[in-house]
Amino acid sequence: MEIKDLTKAEEQIMQIVWQIEKGFVKDVMNLLPEPKPAYNTVSTIIRILEVKGFIGHEAYGKSHQYHPLISREEYKRYATEKLLGNYFENSVESMFSFFVKEEKMDINDLDEILKMINQLKKK
Structure with missing residues (x-):
């Protein structure tokens, strides 16, 4: 659907x-x-x-x-993919760069994201 x-x-x-x-x-x-x-x-x-x-x-x-009938996770995935595609040329790096420039993320947020990435790489 x-x-x-x-x-x-x-x-x-x-x-x-x-x-x-x-x-x-x-x-x-x-x-x-x-x-x-x-x-x-x-x-x-x-x-x-x-x-x-x-x-x-x-x-x-x-x-x-x-x-x-649609879970919050399903809609979150849809909305994120749409946001990435429509505004950031499907580039996660471009999206993070935007949030950092707009001061929506600080160094602690970035540190947490890097930790998550490293944990995913280990799996």
């Missing part, structure tokens, strides 16, 4: 669904920051996520309990 892009609002709802693993619209509403959107807005976004293949549901009468 092909993963589709999420809007900012869809991604915000999806983050909550991943967090709770399963729940009703009211459960998602409870975790949204103030000012909370209208219940119908959240319900509509959840239905859109269902059409996009991100969320499934089980019906309990007129209520639906929603659960993720």
